[in-house]
Amino acid sequence: MESEQERLLHLLAGVAQQDRQAFEALYRDISGRMFGLCLKLCGQRQLAEEALQDAFVRIWHHAGEYHSDRGSPLSWMLSIARYRTLDLIRARKVRQSVGDQPLKNLADERAGPLDHTLQQAGSAALTGCLDELSASQRDSILLSYYRCLTHEELAQAMDTPLGTVKSWIRRGLMALKRCLEQ
Numbered sequence: 001m002e003s004e005q006e007r008l009l010h011l012l013a014g015v016a017q018q019d020r021q022a023f024e025a026l027y028r029d030i031s032g033r034m035f036g037l038c039l040k041l042c043g044q045r046q047l048a049e050e051a052l053q054d055a056f057v058r059i060w061h062h063a064g065e066y067h068s069d070r071g072s073p074l075s076w077m078l079s080i081a082r083y084r085t086l087d088l089i090r091a092r093k094v095r096q097s098v099g100d101q102p103l104k105n106l107a108d109e110r111a112g113p114l115d116h117t118l119q120q121a122g123s124a125a126l127t128g129c130l131d132e133l134s135a136s137q138r139d140s141i142l143l144s145y146y147r148c149l150t151h152e153e154l155a156q157a158m159d160t161p162l163g164t165v166k167s168w169i170r171r172g173l174m175a176l177k178r179c180l181e182q
Helices: 004-016 020-042 045-065 073-098 113-132 135-146 151-158 162-181
Strands: none
Touching: 004 020, 004 045, 004 073, 020 045, 020 073, 020 135, 045 073, 073 113, 073 135, 113 135, 113 162, 135 151, 135 162, 151 162
């Protein structure tokens, strides 16, 4: 009997070879879990559907880049969905806030080459550190910062006691700090 991880590895290998049947099977196997994560993060069905679609397009194009040292195949694919959802949330917030400012007052805030390089290095480090957190710590931190949920709202959304949510955030932030300082 093949384990779920072995099955996902086999399907990812097929997707890397542009096998549409493997991609369809992969979609059937994990799309529900990925959609649930996207919906949990953004709270909007339409945005979650868009994030899910973008995540699967990314998986189709980058399946060959998966390596087992990056974690389990499911974790790798869920992280793609998570970060795609967060990117869409940020993009929507930027579009809403930029539209409120008169054009003549907009400064050229484009990043230069050095800024871009530093941002990429910081982003990669943060992504790696976030992947080391438990799912509950990572989700509570991301929901708190990207959806601006209070501790009470997080506890209610995650159906978890308030003290537990506070502990997840506190311990997760301490772990992130330690990881980023290395």
